[in-house]
Amino acid sequence: MVVATRHIELDTRKEGEIVDITGEVADAVRSTKLSNGTVTVFVQGSTGAVTTMEYEPGLIQDLRAALERVAPRDASYEHERRWHDGNGHSHVRASIVGPSVTIPFVDGKLVLGTWQQVVFVELDVRGRSRKLIVQAVGE
Secondary structure, eight states: OEEEEEEEEEEOOSTTOEEEOHHHHHHHHHHHTOOSEEEEEEESSSSEEEEEEOOSHHHHHHHHHHHHHHSOTTSOOHHHHHHOOSOHHHHHHHHHHOSEEEEEEETTEEOOOTTOEEEEEEOSSSOOEEEEEEEEEEO
């Protein structure tokens, strides 16, 4: 068993931005020269998230709307009272979606559904420079 670590760096512009990183993850897996295994994509930071979805405009809007219903921007958050940084909802949303996703790969290719892409979701109140860890385990 071999463990290989790569990184994806990206800059987001605003809260709610959803970035398709499928190609970058696939490139990272290919660069490891591993044939079969799993790859985990993890965001460093507590206001970003990584998941899979059908990356299309309607679902992008639906996800943003769902997150607003679950953790509204204008709700009261203890995090706000403590830190006064305006992003209590960002932390809650990121905790719900999660910081990582694990995907199998076979013959060096990600095993994803036809309409399934890997995405990064910016949940902070402003754009950020993000570093994602891409760690493949396999043979």
